[in-house]
Amino acid sequence: MNSGRIITVNGPVVRATGMRDFSMREMVTVGHLSLLGEIIRLEGEEALVQVYEDTAGLTVGEPVTGSGSPLSMTLGPGLMGSIFDGIGRPLARLMEKEGAFVTRGVSVPQVDPDRTWEVTPLGKVGDVVTPGTVLASVKETSLVEHRILVPAGLAGEILSILPSGFHRASSVVAKIRDARGKERSVPMITRWPVRTPRPIAERLLPDEPLLTGQRVIDGLFPLSKGGVAAIPGGFGTGKTVTQHQLAKWSDAQIVVYIGCGERGNEMTQVLEEFPVLEDPRSGKPLMERTILIANTSNMPVAAREASIYTGITLAEYYRDMGYDVALMADSTSRWAEALREISGRLGEIPAEEGFPAYLPTRIAEFYERAGKVTTLGGTRGSISIIGAVSPPGGDFTEPVTRHTKRFIRCFWALDQQLARSRHFPAISWIDSYSEYGDEVKDWYAANVNPSWASLRERAREILAEDDKIQQIIRLVGEDVLPDDQKLTALTASLLKNGYLQQGAFGPDSYCPPEKGLAILDLLLGFHEKADRLLKRGCPLSLLKGIKELVELTHLREIPAEMKEAFADLKKRLFERMETVDRERIAPGREG
Template sequence: MERQGRIVAINGPVVRARGLAGFAMREMVEVGPLRLLGEVIRQEGDEAILQVFEDTQGLLPGEPVVGLGEPLSVTLGPGLVGAILDGIGRPLGALMKKSGPFLGRGGGLEQLDEDRNWEIFPQVTKGDIVTAGTLLATVKETPLVEHRLLLPPDMEGEVLEVLPQGFHDGRASLLRLRDGFGRERVLPLMQRWPVRRARPVRQRLLPEEPLLTGQRVIDGYFPIARGGVAAIPGGFGTGKTVTQHQLAKWSDAQLVVYIGCGERGNEMTQVLEEFPSLEDPKTGRPLMERTILIANTSNMPVAAREASIYTGLTIAEYFRDMGYDVALMADSTSRWAEALREISGRLEEIPAEEGFPAYLPSRLAEFYERAGRVTTMGGERGSVTLIGAVSPPGGDFTEPVTRHTKRFIRCFWALERDLASARHYPAISWMNSYSEYAAEVRPWFESHIDPRWGSVQDEVRRLLSEDERVQQVIQLVGEDVLPDEQRLVALVASIIKIGFLQQGAFGPDAFCPPAKTFAIMELIVHFYRRARDLVAKDVPLRLIREAKEVEALYRLREISVADLASFEEIRLKLESRLERIGTERLAVGRDRR
């Protein structure tokens, strides 16, 4: 029997309806004759408040509201990888075919193409006992991703029938089984999962392995672990979106989910145009063969923007359960928080700081806590790494979204306007950023890259920290009055900032493997230690600074990844030059005596 109510009031995306006493909280509904998709967000006896994920223009009081009997859910199955979806999981390509370049409304469009055929390779047979997370079948979805069809967490039992190997469409039934109560259950090829409910796992693991990003300032200075959480806050023009693009392109995640949440349409257009033409650095295949894009720009309905975060998270968890390492980029969580604020205002809730709802911190916590490196229900190891951009108005890091986000993340890559204005990219501040994962992933770098990784990294940190104090003195009295020991620190810090921390988003230096990252760090630290010894023997810093071999340190980042052997050549030339400077200075000292 169809459950139906009637609209009594409309306030933008918020609709009040009557006759919904039998509806459940968070239940999906279809609103009006166009069947606009929405959900129940508050119940007041016979009346309920709905938020509608589409434009409500033209809705009228008295029009019907029909319950769908399930919470807001996303369809999971083959066809997700390489897809471009809207905030509630509908494919934009199919929407364009249906309504043209301007998105139409309503109509109940399927989230995945059920007419498309997939070659299914069963992994179980009749009579097998299967439990939650058991691998049932595989599909070669793209050349880079094997789609693994798993038994859902709420099913177990004896296999009675399994789909034979071959090509089948999305309407096929993958499995029929008998559960422990003797009931027969059928599992469709395409599954549904509520987006606001985290998928269960067997065990959460410690964040001991780094997510390699190919960005020196991150891998070498502020690393993030697989399954970690990070924020990229910065004002307009500081490079948040470009930094997230770099992470999506070059990180060693096996799958990338990129959510354009409330960003400007031109930025999202750049992503949609650029990603299909990008080449995966590890395989040479198109990057879209391991990427899922969710586009919900600032001119799309605000309620769908609020839902887009959860849609992307659920898809990321689905692939994590297959044993993949997934990186999720949310650009930006500030726009998502603004959607919460707008809906909260229309609900006439009492506002908290700067108009945001009082439950903003708990919503941020719910979002970030769904990250993690886990043992899945099927016994595999997978991870979801969350990287959220934050857009504080005017670059003010004390505003509520940035401040509350810092409570729930362990990696903070603060973008600095002064660095961006000086064309220093990525504009990640080495003084205001931090990573609590650095100590946890250090053993991995020391065992896989070089045992000296930790000591060299500590020396780089110390030099930049000491340089901050030296620069304060220089601003007061000038550099000429400083002793050579402090001027050497300023020189080496300048080399670190230009030759190591700077990295272009385009060209051969866009991706830097950890071996090259360490080689640059180690060579700069080696130079500092040798120069420090010479300065301690009264060798003037001027003689060291003027050496052309020292100038080469500023250009270390230009060395090709395929030519890492040239670092040893530069080291030998530098060592020879410093030795010659020391010997000549010692000879001059003897002559004077």
């Protein structure tokens, strides 16, 4: 085992000598406490190591010992429902071993090798298998079937396979004779380097939406399964709550939530809330299909940088089993700040605002690991990444937000003015956009409403036109506007209050797409009907007096299963509008 010694300590970065036989990105243990670290630069005999634990107390001359492998994650049954730190150590097991305060240098297995699982073999001796073939399944939780796959680069004939029954996680599931006649073992537990993407067979078009239950997203700014989205916003605009909503209600089968450098109280809320939340589709605890990675702002900065890769590796592992995975990263700005701090310790020349010049590359590498794919086994799986961005002062021109926009196709911009006026989710309908609309419109037409694309486009047009009208109203008031512009402002107000606004708690926290489209159809139907009446000479002031108009602002309170309520209100509203117009032109009412 290779060994060197420390010559300098600079925060989380340690310089060591005697490192000629080490390799880049090799994991090492640093000092007498065996702190975990990773080699990030080699210079002849010397190496720079970023240490994932607190380096206080390290002294010159202490040993640096190599492991021979890069930073890797242990993959196998037992991951689901777990809570890990940034470098993949299970917090529950650390607490059992060390108590509430984690001692530095403590090592525990990421997956318990002694735990037994009920294994169901799906192959038999003599079968010829290829990479990605499912050899066996394990019921990891009541919601997740864990599939043991033939690893990449291995194909051949099954020589032996575990019988049905309970087996330890450290067991060998099958033995396979490869093309060279060599016998290869397929264990239940494997390891994978977190900075290396797992292989796939083919990338597919992201033509199916990730349904979130949030009207402003599903209706106006949809995200595809396999897509990438960013949620930028200043302090207090609701980034974390929005991500919590997406984690709770999206129709992904697996959720990986990374708390990357956020405040401890926010991560505590997640850790307390998720174990007691009920999965809306199965009625089971949400944690049965969720993995949490907690690396808060008071934890070592180098581990924050690694947490993103730990999370995406876990997501790829379950994607390869054929699952749709949603990954929440909160927040990528804190991750970028960790890159900036480590870069400064290395003495690298800073780029804009002190961030390293390779920041765009790192951001691209992360988001590129999303996608809807055909796995090596021929099944379809996807990873959708939703990354929160925390621009200082809400400035969307700062480097992290600006570079993120280059690599994402869905941008949910949170507006501080909306948040201050208690309009949540505070997603700006002016600054936000989604490039997935054209790709998912066929799915919506076939599964929800054939008019989805036209309703979406019309709503966006009205909201954009209203933005210009509001500037005029602020200058000269509403009374000088013609009735058609007043109608646009009225409809936009109904859209904002009756459709776009949605509470994170209570019965309206989840809205099925069918209900959302029914609300949108009714509001836009009112607009088109009123516009025709205005052209026939009916003044808008008469239409504003219709009592059914008030009901339009409470549409979200109608339960989703009461579909007839929307049709009834639409019928009553249109009949009343026609009655108002007839009464206007009735004898004795011309004046």
